[in-house]
Amino acid sequence: MPCRDVGATMASDAEWAEDERPTDPGELMVPQPVPPPEEEPPWRSLHPLSLAANLVPQAWRTARAAWPILLALFVGGGSMGMETVDLSLLVAFFGMTLVRTLTHFLTLRYRVHAGRFEVRSGLLNRQARALDPARIQNIERVQNLFHRAVGLVEVRVETAGDASTQGLLSAVSVDEAARLQGELERLVRSTRGAPEPLVAGPDGEEVAEQPPETPLVEGSAVEAIAYGLSRRTVGTVAVLTAVFAEVFGRMNPSPEATRQVLQPTVIGPAVLLAFAGSWGWSAGRALLKHWKFTLVKQGDRLVNEEGLTTRRRVEIPVQKVQLVRADEPLLRRWMGYGSVLIETAALGFADGQVRQAEGVVPMVERDALPEVVQAATPKVTVDPWTAELLPAHWRALYRMAIAGVVRTVLFAAAVWWFVGPWGWLALGALPIVAIGDWLEWRRERWLVTDASVVVRRGLLRRSTWVLDRAKIQSVEVVQTPIMRWHGLGRVVVRVAGNAVALPDVALDVALGVFQDLTGATPQPPVPMEAA
Amino acid sequence: MSDLPAPEEASIIAPVSAVPSSTPDAPEAPPHALAPAAVGLWRLQRFIRLGVVVLPFSIAAGIGLSTVTHWGVGAIVGGALLLVNLVLAIVWPPLQYDAFRYAVRHHDLLVQSGVFFRRWSSVPLSRIQHVDSRQGPLERMFGVQRVLVYTAAGVSADGVIPALTEDNATALRDALSRRGGDDGV
Numbered sequence: 001m002p003c004r005d006v007g008a009t010m011a012s013d014a015e016w017a018e019d020e021r022p023t024d025p026g027e028l029m030v031p032q033p034v035p036p037p038e039e040e041p042p043w044r045s046l047h048p049l050s051l052a053a054n055l056v057p058q059a060w061r062t063a064r065a066a067w068p069i070l071l072a073l074f075v076g077g078g079s080m081g082m083e084t085v086d087l088s089l090l091v092a093f094f095g096m097t098l099v100r101t102l103t104h105f106l107t108l109r110y111r112v113h114a115g116r117f118e119v120r121s122g123l124l125n126r127q128a129r130a131l132d133p134a135r136i137q138n139i140e141r142v143q144n145l146f147h148r149a150v151g152l153v154e155v156r157v158e159t160a161g162d163a164s165t166q167g168l169l170s171a172v173s174v175d176e177a178a179r180l181q182g183e184l185e186r187l188v189r190s191t192r193g194a195p196e197p198l199v200a201g202p203d204g205e206e207v208a209e210q211p212p213e214t215p216l217v218e219g220s221a222v223e224a225i226a227y228g229l230s231r232r233t234v235g236t237v238a239v240l241t242a243v244f245a246e247v248f249g250r251m252n253p254s255p256e257a258t259r260q261v262l263q264p265t266v267i268g269p270a271v272l273l274a275f276a277g278s279w280g281w282s283a284g285r286a287l288l289k290h291w292k293f294t295l296v297k298q299g300d301r302l303v304n305e306e307g308l309t310t311r312r313r314v315e316i317p318v319q320k321v322q323l324v325r326a327d328e329p330l331l332r333r334w335m336g337y338g339s340v341l342i343e344t345a346a347l348g349f350a351d352g353q354v355r356q357a358e359g360v361v362p363m364v365e366r367d368a369l370p371e372v373v374q375a376a377t378p379k380v381t382v383d384p385w386t387a388e389l390l391p392a393h394w395r396a397l398y399r400m401a402i403a404g405v406v407r408t409v410l411f412a413a414a415v416w417w418f419v420g421p422w423g424w425l426a427l428g429a430l431p432i433v434a435i436g437d438w439l440e441w442r443r444e445r446w447l448v449t450d451a452s453v454v455v456r457r458g459l460l461r462r463s464t465w466v467l468d469r470a471k472i473q474s475v476e477v478v479q480t481p482i483m484r485w486h487g488l489g490r491v492v493v494r495v496a497g498n499a500v501a502l503p504d505v506a507l508d509v510a511l512g513v514f515q516d517l518t519g520a521t522p523q524p525p526v527p528m529e530a531a
Numbered sequence: 532m533s534d535l536p537a538p539e540e541a542s543i544i545a546p547v548s549a550v551p552s553s554t555p556d557a558p559e560a561p562p563h564a565l566a567p568a569a570v571g572l573w574r575l576q577r578f579i580r581l582g583v584v585v586l587p588f589s590i591a592a593g594i595g596l597s598t599v600t601h602w603g604v605g606a607i608v609g610g611a612l613l614l615v616n617l618v619l620a621i622v623w624p625p626l627q628y629d630a631f632r633y634a635v636r637h638h639d640l641l642v643q644s645g646v647f648f649r650r651w652s653s654v655p656l657s658r659i660q661h662v663d664s665r666q667g668p669l670e671r672m673f674g675v676q677r678v679l680v681y682t683a684a685g686v687s688a689d690g691v692i693p694a695l696t697e698d699n700a701t702a703l704r705d706a707l708s709r710r711g712g713d714d715g716v
């Protein structure tokens with residue numbers, strides 16, 4: 001630090017850079033020129049039409065928070081004088097919704113500043129979030145029918161390890177969403193030291209140059225319907241059957257009516273109708289959700305777009321992909337297709353449940369599965385569909401067979417409890433269970449290479465998990481008492497947000513895999529003072 | 532996927548021939564044990580659970596069964612529940628203590644645990660998001676602390692070292708939380 005002439009004018013505090021303040025009082029320092037502070041970008045607000053776009057979601061949120069009051073309102077009945085109370089509650093409910101919507105619009109502000117995405121909101125409970133771009137897992141643009149009608153889009157910026165979306169902009173213009181997304185993506189890349197060059201945008205602003213797109217999958221409406229038809233529908237049929245039984249029981253039918261309903265000529269078509277309804281429902285949902293689904297590789301990110309009424313566009317940086325799962329259920333396999341689920345560490349919350357798979361490609365031709373999986377996990381240098389995967393240990397079959405027998409006996413006992421001695425006929429399922437276990441065991445496969453872990457299992461619903469070893473968070477070997485008896489072990493590999501269990505293998509093989517995955521060679525313990 | 536190597540080129544660490552049919556011994560245990568006070572702590576916790584949960588449940592189950600079957604059946608089932616839990620409260624903690632070992636290696640935290648259900652887990656140090664040490668009233672009474680290791684893999688995957696002396700817990704927490712590196716997320 002250069003010395004300053006005695007008698008020279010003292011610099012004010014503001015003129016000294018933070019790390020250049022003199023530490024010695026006798027030492028006077030020459031003030032270094034401090035770069036002018038970066039001009040702060042203005043805070044941006046939501047589009048005014050977000051008031052309309054947010055009304056329904058806010059009403060839903062308020063209803064969920066105030067459900068006991070609303071329940072009491074609806075089931076309480078309208079005795080004398082209660083109409084006023086009911087009216088007051090309804091006014092309070094809608095008033096609260098309106099206030100929430102208005103507050104959301106008036107207080108939510110966002111900007112990209114100092115290399116971070118900042119969002120602030122709230123009137124009484126103020127909240128300010130600054131997202132480090134390195135933590136961004138994926139950026140999602142969602143357009144429901146209203147958004148599309150008025151040219152708006154919802155932007156979701158998701159980070160790891162939180163089920164709530166950290167940066168949620170419920171309604172901004174399409175251009176603003178594209179600008180923001182470009183800016184955020186540029187920031188994300190800059191954290192990896194490779195920002196993309198800037199080019200002039202539509203409004204004259206500088207935006208990141210978009211790399212060329214490589215289409216991987218383009219789906220049709222027919223394929224979306226086929227996806228819905230090939231999903232499991234037994235659960236829906238079971239629910240429909242239970243509802244029918246409950247309704248029929250409550251109708252208190254006469255023995256004659258019961259006998260007529262339980263005729264095979266009635267039951268058979270009813271079951272077929274239930275399956276047809278279930279398939280129709282599933283196909284309809286798939287059509288709405290996966291309409292014109294596409295998966296595109298754009299530079300180092302995957303872009304997944306789909307949806308009829310609500311159009312969803314997810315951009316996933318490939319380096320954020322934790323796990324890829326390819327599902328090939330029997331029916332879909334017969335059609336020549338499989339599905340691919342791409343998971344990041346972000347835990348989105350959608351449709352009332354935690355959504356783990358960020359990118360879902362519902363129908364991929366089976367020949368194209370390796371290409372799609374490799375696009376999502378480029379460091380994985382093995383093709384799970386052509387590589388020779390390793391089998392489970394033969395004792396694992398023995399273990400599965402015992403488990404199958406126990407399950408069947410318990411099932412037969414339960415049937416016997418309900419229908420009497422004839423229930424033991426359920427034991428006749430034992431050979432089928434045994435054959436099923438054998439086929440399941442034969443299809444259990446695994447492989448650990450220098451760069452990847454691959455697991456495949458399932459007879460009717462075959463799934464293949466592929467993960468990059470660089471993403472492993474922890475590894476464990478588990479051994480139940482029965483596995484110990486058989487000398488088996490199971491390796492469980494965890495990545496952020498999910499885990500994959502390898503098939504049961506001999507314990508020393510499991511420990512060898514454990515050793516390989518957790519460190520090349522055994523190391524002596526780190527000396528700890530207190531250890 | 533034509534640019535992928537042929538299957539045989541991929542480095543397979545455990546080829547089919549490596550899968551033995553014999554039952555191998557368990558690997559060498561990591562060197563560090565928990566604080567010996569863990570046995571007393573776990574016993575006390577089990578006795579408290581016995582009094583607060585198992586005893587009322589056993590009595591309720593015994594009475595319930597007595598009403599639908601012979602009173603002797605209820606008494607036997609209720610008594611057996613109590614006896615099993617009492618024996619477990621006395622016998623289980625030392626077994627649990629002996630089975631638990633851990634080590635901080637250069638690259639990971641290695642934990643071995645489980646009496647019947649054995650488990651060896653490894654958490655690479657670079658993957659640790661944060662480390663937490665906790666001490667409840669009973670733990671304070673025995674002078675031990677829990678150390679919880681969080682990774683991005685989720686709550687179920689986190690490592691828990693259940694009963695360390697306060698000095699050991701502090702040393703372990705410091706040893707684990709000072710490591711940086713790529714967290715894989």
